[in-house]
Amino acid sequence: MRKDTAISGDTTLHSRILADIEGQIVSGEWPPGHRLPFEVDLAAQYGCSRMTVNKVMGQLVRSGLIERRKKSGSFVAQPKAQSAVLEIHDIKDEVQSLKLTYGYALISRTTRRSDAEDMRRLGLAKATDVLDITCLHSAGPDPFCLEKRLINLAMVQQAAGFDFIEIAPGPWLLAEVPWTSAQHSIQAISAEKEEARLLRLPPHQACLVIERQTWGQDGPVTNVRLTYPGSRHVVTAQFKPGG
Amino acid sequence: MRKDTAISGDTTLHSRILADIEGQIVSGEWPPGHRLPFEVDLAAQYGCSRMTVNKVMGQLVRSGLIERRKKSGSFVAQPKAQSAVLEIHDIKDEVQSLKLTYGYALISRTTRRSDAEDMRRLGLAKATDVLDITCLHSAGPDPFCLEKRLINLAMVQQAAGFDFIEIAPGPWLLAEVPWTSAQHSIQAISAEKEEARLLRLPPHQACLVIERQTWGQDGPVTNVRLTYPGSRHVVTAQFKPGG
DNA sequence: TAGTGGTCTAGACCACGCT
DNA sequence: GCGTGGTCTAGACCACTAA
Numbered sequence: 001m002r003k004d005t006a007i008s009g010d011t012t013l014h015s016r017i018l019a020d021i022e023g024q025i026v027s028g029e030w031p032p033g034h035r036l037p038f039e040v041d042l043a044a045q046y047g048c049s050r051m052t053v054n055k056v057m058g059q060l061v062r063s064g065l066i067e068r069r070k071k072s073g074s075f076v077a078q079p080k081a082q083s084a085v086l087e088i089h090d091i092k093d094e095v096q097s098l099k100l101t102y103g104y105a106l107i108s109r110t111t112r113r114s115d116a117e118d119m120r121r122l123g124l125a126k127a128t129d130v131l132d133i134t135c136l137h138s139a140g141p142d143p144f145c146l147e148k149r150l151i152n153l154a155m156v157q158q159a160a161g162f163d164f165i166e167i168a169p170g171p172w173l174l175a176e177v178p179w180t181s182a183q184h185s186i187q188a189i190s191a192e193k194e195e196a197r198l199l200r201l202p203p204h205q206a207c208l209v210i211e212r213q214t215w216g217q218d219g220p221v222t223n224v225r226l227t228y229p230g231s232r233h234v235v236t237a238q239f240k241p242g243g
Numbered sequence: 244m245r246k247d248t249a250i251s252g253d254t255t256l257h258s259r260i261l262a263d264i265e266g267q268i269v270s271g272e273w274p275p276g277h278r279l280p281f282e283v284d285l286a287a288q289y290g291c292s293r294m295t296v297n298k299v300m301g302q303l304v305r306s307g308l309i310e311r312r313k314k315s316g317s318f319v320a321q322p323k324a325q326s327a328v329l330e331i332h333d334i335k336d337e338v339q340s341l342k343l344t345y346g347y348a349l350i351s352r353t354t355r356r357s358d359a360e361d362m363r364r365l366g367l368a369k370a371t372d373v374l375d376i377t378c379l380h381s382a383g384p385d386p387f388c389l390e391k392r393l394i395n396l397a398m399v400q401q402a403a404g405f406d407f408i409e410i411a412p413g414p415w416l417l418a419e420v421p422w423t424s425a426q427h428s429i430q431a432i433s434a435e436k437e438e439a440r441l442l443r444l445p446p447h448q449a450c451l452v453i454e455r456q457t458w459g460q461d462g463p464v465t466n467v468r469l470t471y472p473g474s475r476h477v478v479t480a481q482f483k484p485g486g
Numbered sequence: 487t488a489g490t491g492g493t494c495t496a497g498a499c500c501a502c503g504c505t
Numbered sequence: 506g507c508g509t510g511g512t513c514t515a516g517a518c519c520a521c522t523a524a
Contacts, residue, residue, distance in 0.1 A: 012512065026460050028421040039491070049514045054492080071490050071522045079417050082455075084427050086480045088325040174322050178271040184327050186478040188431035188451040188471075206449035208431040212325075217269050228431075235429040237329045255493065282510070292495045297511080313502045314509050 013048055017056045025065055025076050036066065036074040084237035088184065088212070090171060091147075091226075095139040103138035104168050107198070111153070111160065121150055122220040123213060128154035133169050136198060143199045145233070149224040155216055170224070173214075179221055182214045186235060191227070199229045208233050260289055260299045268308055268319050279309065279317040327480035331427065331455070333414060334390075334469075338382040346381035347411050350441070354396070354403065364393055364466040366456060371397035376412050379441060386442045388476070392467040398459055413467070416457075422464055425457045429478060434470070442472045451476050 024030040037045065042053045057074060060066045064083070068074045095102040114122065114130045122130065131151040137144045149169050151159045156177055164172065190204040199207075208228045214221045267273040280288070285296045300317060303309045307326070311317045338345040357365065357373045365373065374394040380387045392412050394402045399420055407415065416422075433447040442450075451471045457464045 014512080026421050026423045031421075038489090049516085050491095051494090051515090052513065055512095057491085068491065069522080070492085070520075071488085071524080073490070079422075082331040082425060084329045084331060084425065086327045086329040088327060175275075178269050178274075179322075180269040182325060182327065182482040184480040184482070186429055186451070186480075187474050187476065188449040189474045190449045204447065204449075206431040206433045206447075208429070208451075217271075231430050231432045233430065237427040237429075239425040239427070257493080281508090292497085293510095294496090294513090295494065298493095300510085311510065312504095313511080314504050314507085316509070 013046065013052055014056055014059075017042070017046055017048075017053065018059060021056065021060060022065065030076050032076050032078045034076045035072075036076070038073060082239055084239040086184070086235065086237040088210075090174075091137045091145055091168070092171070095137065095144055098139060100139040104166075105136045105138070106163075106165050107134040107136055109133050109164055118150055121213070121223040122152055123215075123223075124152070124220055128152055129160075131159050133164055135164070135168060137168070143229065145229075146195055146198055146227040147224060148227075149222060151222045152220050155219055155221050169222075173222055177216060177221055179214050179216050182212055184213075185211045187211075189227075191229070195227055199227065201229050205230055208235070210235070256289065256291055256295055257299055257302075260285070260291075260296065261302060264299065264303060265308065273319050275319050275321045277319045278315075279319070281316060325482055327482040329427070329478065329480040331453075333417075334380045334388055334411070335414070338380065338387055341382060343382040347409075348379045348381070349406075349408050350377040350379055352376050352407055361393055364456070365395055365463040366458075366466075367395065367463055371395055372403075374402050376407055378407070378411060380411070386472065388472075389438055389441050389470040390467060391470075392465060394465045395463050398462055398464050412465075416465060420459060420464055422457050422459045425455055427456075428454045430454075432470075434472070438470055442470065444472050448473055451478070453478070 021036065030036065036042075039050050039053045039057065043050045046053070057066070057068065061068060065077060066074050067077045089097075092102045092104075110132050111129060112118075112132065114124055114127045118124070118130050118132075119127065131153055133147070133149045133151070135147050135149075137147065147168070147170070151169065151173070153160055156173070158176065159169075159173075162172065187209050189207055189209050191199065191201050191207045193203055195201075195207065196203045196205060201207075207230065210226045210228070211223070212226075213223045264279070273279065279285075282293050282296045282300065286293045289296070300309070300311065304311060308320060309317050310320045332340075335345045335347075353375050354372060355361075355375065357367055357370045361367070361373050361375075362370065374396055376390070376392045376394070378390050378392075380390065390411070390413070394412065394416070396403055399416070401419065402412075402416075405415065430452050432450055432452050434442065434444050434450045436446055438444075438450070439446045439448060444450075450473065453469045453471070454466070455469075456466045
């Protein structure tokens with residue numbers, strides 16, 4: 001068959017088929033549990049090969065819109081847990097996107113043998129040397145975020161020789177150390193005295209705390225706890241099926 | 244060439260190639276900016292067709308590990324904004340996974356013409372009728388989460404005839420209304436008097452507030468604000484490249 | 487056991503963007 | 506120009522599983 005890659009429309013065949021099927025589902029015309037046409041039939045309907053349809057179906061599965069069972073067919077999925085994509089930006093970018101001048105100040109930097117709390121935060125099995133950094137990110141004249149970070153020196157030897165006076169540990173680590181996975185937790189706390197002082201807040205003010213634990217290929221790399229003052233900071237996440 | 248789908252290993256060819264390349268990247272052997280072999284060369288190296296390699300490359304692009312430029316080739320991406328997947332579970336499941344008995348109580352349910360605040364929360368362009376629901380989810384004997392929800396009756400007519408006494412609006416909407424996208428925001432607040440009373444908290448206690456705005460195909464469906472007491476609730480998110 | 491999805495091939499043409 | 510990725514085909518075999 002002659003290939004006319006210039007699709008009869010504007011985008012690729014994939015996108016057109018994908019959009020069609022997504023449309024059927026989100027409009028409710030194909031409710032949860034409805035069985036979609038078989039790959040062979042869709043291929044015939046769109047006049048394309050089965051593999052093209054298969055690719056689309058793969059995307060639909062990944063986005064959670066459909067479920068597929070061999071021998072039975074493909075079905076519109078029951079919507080269940082929503083999963084949203086949380087974008088975690090660099091703090092500097094975050095501040096600058098608010099049209100404020102970004103400031104960074106190192107508050108403390110100490111090296112020690114990891115204690116029980118350090119090992120818990122990093123998820124260490126046995127004690128190693130850790131670097132403990134506290135620093136403050138500011139937006140214009142105001143404190144923006146307090147960062148308390150632990151770096152596992154067993155994984156990041158070169159951090160021992162870096163002062164972190166000019167460059168924040170976040171971007172430095174990102175450029176320096178390959179990492180494989182991360183886990184985030186978000187909670188609300190009342191600011192403790194020391195935090196409140198550094199963030200120039202009244203004591204017991206509600207703060208948003210984002211804690212991120214990062215692993216490299218060979219073990220824990222770093223744990224960072226970012227404390228954002230009051231309700232000034234908002235974390236957002238988007239969900240869109242088939243993204 | 245004879246097809247031996249029984250892969251020389253344990254999984255599919257895809258997975259093997261994907262794992263190999265991911266390994267090169269996360270181990271740091273291929274640092275950011277490094278150019279990967281061309282598709283043709285990888286295909287030759289693995290003794291497979293170019294399309295198989297192409298599929299893998301597509302996954303690597305989607306997971307943000309590489310960037311591809313025509314004529315230049317494929318390059319290991321500079322790690323930038325981290326994006327994590329936030330799983331937003333049903334509150335009932337959340338409570339039950341803590342081995343606590345789930346309880347639900349409707350506190351108020353009123354219908355009105357949307358005021359300015361309603362329109363802001365729902366993102367309405369012009370006024371419609373809205374259903375305003377306040378309810379409480381509990382875990383064992385304790386309040387777990389306060390839910391304040393608006394439902395756009397122009398989009399969800401059938402909600403007007405439902406009492407929400409036995410069934411919480413969240414699961415009801417999930418089953419009843421197809422939706423296309425959602426946006427979440429998370430922030431820390433100090434509990435106001437009314438919230439503190441319902442959640443049985445001392446006033447001004449720090450609370451985590453998750454607000455979710457949901458759109459259907461034809462417009463705003465619902466806005467829900469979930470207030471979790473104190474630092475008892477933690478939202479978690481996972482990141483794993485190439486997931 | 488037969489139907490369905492899962493995977494793969496060995497080609498092909500096209501568009502884009504370096505050089 | 507020409508090399509690279511982007512897309513697509515018309516087959517094929519296999520594994521799984523529901524009937």
